[in-house]
Amino acid sequence: MSTSTATINGSIPDLDKQYSGVPARLAQEAIDAKSRLYSQKTLPDSVSRRRTALPPGISRGAFDRAVTELRQSLGHENVDLNDKPLVDGWYMEHPNTHDAYHIADQEELIASAIVYPSSTAEVQVVVKWANAHKIPIYPISMGRNIGYGGAGPRIPGSVVIDLGKRMNKILDLDGDNASCIVEPGVSYFALYEEIQRRKLPLWIDCPDLGGGSVLGNAIDRGVGYTPYGDHFANHCGMELVLPTGELLRTGMGAMPGKDGADNPTWQSFQAAYGPYVDGIFSQSNYGIITKMGFWLMPETGHQSYMITFPREEDFPQIVEIIRPLAQRRVLGNIPQLRHVIQELAVTGKPRSFWYDGPGQMPRDVIRDRAAKLPCGDVSWIFYGTQYGDSQVAINAQLDMIRQAFGKIKGSKFLLPQDVPEDHYLHSRVQVCSGVPVLRELDWLNWVPNAAHLFFSPISPTKGKDATLIHSTITKLHAKYGFDVFPTMCVAGREMHYIANIVYDRSDPDQKQRATGLMREMIREAAKEGYGEYRTHLLFADQVAETYSWNGGALRKFNETVKDALDPNSILAPGRNGIWGKKFRGKGWEILDGDKRNMLRDGVSPKL
Template sequence: MSTPMLTEKYSGAPTRLAKEAARARDYIVSNRTLPTSSPQTNGLRLPPDVSLETFETAIKELQNILGEANVEVNDKPLKDGWYLDHPNTHDTFHVIPQSSLVASAIIYPSTVPEVQSIVCWANKYLLPLYPISLGRNLGYGGAAPRVPGGVVVDLGRRMHSIFNIDAENASCVVEPGVTYFRLYEEIQARKLPLWIDTADLGGGSLLGNALDRGVGYTPYGDHFANHCGMEVVLPDGSLLRTGMGAMPGPEGKDNPTWQSFQHAYGPAVDGIFSQSNLGIVTKMGFHLMPALNENEHQSYVFTFPRDGDFEQIVDIIRPLAQKRILGNIPQIRHVIQELAVTGRGKETFHEGKRPMTDDEIHEAAKKTPLGDCSWVFYGCQYGSPESIKQQLEIVKDAFFKVEGSKFFLPENVPPGHYLHDRARVCSGVPVLRELDWVNWVPNGAHMGFSPIAPTLGPSARLIHDLIRAAHIKYGFDLFPTLCVAGREMHYITNIVFDRSDVAMKERAVAMMREMIATCAKHGFGEYRTHLLFMDQVARTYSWGDQALMRFNETIKDALDPNGILSPGRNGIWPKRWRGKGWELGTRREGERSV
């Protein structure tokens, strides 16, 4: 396995993280028993209803337009790779057979006109396109196309420019291949007084994460809410600019207000391009945060001793968040993640494959820097030193009402403790640390279950108990991470599995389907999900006899009558594909499409 660096590759790690990247790679290599690549079991997977002759004709035509090197047929062995050297043909964290969801070809455009040419080409041959920014949507399907044999359009490899970093306006414009690492390093190189808001891992695409409505951990943590302006290639190949970009600027230049105000005149359309298959976003503007000095932000952690404290913790957070006393979107994590994020496997703390018991978790936690506890709260305050001191007094007063709670600052824990990485993320510095907990099992991979619940103690207890019961039933350790705001919380469950264990993967799929259905009965719906479960999740939003789905399908059929753009993504199928057996959730995997 290689360790690409940012100086060599647009998607690599920065030099400052060279040791951490090598360490993360070594963890993964030492934990792996699977081969690094495997042959495709059935050879080249063609797009549905497309003959080999038609496919070869289409590929040759596009190679003449883009150049042979930029249109790659996927007839080679499948490489799983790892986070920094990932495949763009399938899902690194495959939870079904590796070649089930696999691309027939990968296309590498370098300009917006080339993207438009690709869309027109796909309409001509009725080929399904699946655009990716980087394919690092790990836990949710990676780079895999929803329809096997779909053609992946890899926007990141040759479209990774950063435009117009404006220090005064605190904004920028990026292409799909720009990572949090890349933007951060560029801002540092220019010595600009700006912060970015990064996801847990710094190698993801700003544009891709925002379109999936991902979150970060500074006051600018809602990534889609802090975008400003898009450029979109529509399914007919035409080009659209949203917001103030819809008005031309003077002398044919971009409108100078494009990154200043999110909306235009009339309906706000940006939202229909998030979590959708209605266009290919080729540029996106973002608001950045004015940089703070070292003494103007303070990360910290609270621990709470009992599982039963959970309701009280959530009820304490709610008013603090609503009054904006809490400075960011904080995280609550179960203490088992204090064990996993060390990068050491489960076998370090436990014998056998069964889930760790509560007693075993607590016994192992006693040996960690935070000590024995059940829940860990990671937060950060922002402002002047005086205001931070006042904020922390209010926060301490509230959390110390939980009997036995403890408070830690970064200086209270060893240098290698996770709190130091959390402090970097909360100050806009992208890191790699979150890779470590995937090594909990051999050939470690994970799948995310991410429902939304109200920030209310009884709701928090209910959803936690439902998810915990499912994990006990199917034999998985429970790894909950909750991003808690004033009115809602993202209960993100990381299902860690061994890619070599077929039975374990089948249990993971079954557990996902059960949790989706069970939580939906109580009004807890996922905000994003893995490719395999998009149909099921979309159908849980069923108010008004599937009014939302019917609305989405109406827009899809109007904008994409040939159904060429990401059919099935987020459960939205165009008319040409709808009802033809491609939907999942009412049948077993393998009966039709995968």
């Protein structure tokens, strides 16, 4: 089916009116992106519900009474039952009821209800209510954790706490300290636009897409591309609600300021006194973070560029050249190394435009199609950005980089003015100077009804290790019939290898193959000692299981902390493979070798 431009235009959320919307400067780009996505859409917007979900072990009558009680506390309009048709939407109009990019059945990872607190105090009310009724709750910031599970709760029937809708304020923006405090519903778009409105000489660091939560991305240890690209490393101070409903501040926030004010150094010094506990609240289910401080980068001069490499076998040498440049901090940011197939994908044209055959797109076809693009017939593309207060300093850095990569025969150095205005390099210029964009949506047009999963292992920045991971991933993608979309975010000692599996969420066979591919990549990488830094919630148990040194000591420690902080196992059970004692060992874990067919059997144990 197709959607008219007028319909699309009228539905794009506006950031001035909706916290999760798109800024005016990107309105037309959003319209165009949605139009491209919907041009291949064959699924209806929604279908009749076959079932609704209840929290495990809770009867319909008990649940209805509990919801009535919560509505009396928060207001009827702030507690929604999830009994309406499910709509997957798209990036800018995403659901908070389920995983929009479902790899299991659409009605599997699904909320029973959605709650909208407006303050930390109301979050405490919800948490205490959940403990009283033994109902699992699943907090989300904005629900845009796409590729990793979105807004879907790991246990069907959990109550989703949507923190973004009513908790989306920038609480502090300190130009002198170059810092801010934000609530969960503040997107990269919103923070950037507010900095521009105040005319502050500050940059944010954003991931490839700008609609996600600044807070949410950081606690999942996401990355961006400026020198402040490690988002969790650049946070400073948090306020959170523990699973019992108690309130905690970390860092200098643990010390009250004068006359009850916030401590003036809360966003200036991370650790405070005693154990530095902030890390246990990242990628965990130990608390609900309601406020978080961040350091912002003072604006500076910058120059983005791309370097192309002609041969597949150049890959290990590229990695070996990157390592010393990154260790010496010659490279100014967290650069990306991409395979040339992504030059085809980011044009927004579907796979069928380039090739309509079965299985993987053949390498000779990729070469032929790439030859007609600005990059030419190449294999690898390196996207970097240099920073400095003067063009002289930046040019000196560029000279060193040209010289280093010039050792690879046939490499070519290109600046933004060397490629057309619609080339992806211009999007990297913006992202690498702290300007959030939407361009990265375009590769989702690769297949109809596109959804995606990320496989994200960590490798040393060494050619041998990177080649082993890449060859394993490439071989397994061929086995399961998927094109390989590798992106490497490369630092001086490690690189995030992010493989993007793009599949048609209407096609059960593609879902099954994508699931099989994920399982086998996790298994094969672990055999060589490589583990994921982040994964989709349905593969979290298998990934957590691979961190098995000393009989799984780390996992046992995480479970000990979970049981101490969350005695009723109510907070996001199963998130990142951490289960409380109520659910642990009861069949909820989906470990390596699990034989269940998630499309047919679901994800819940047959209790």
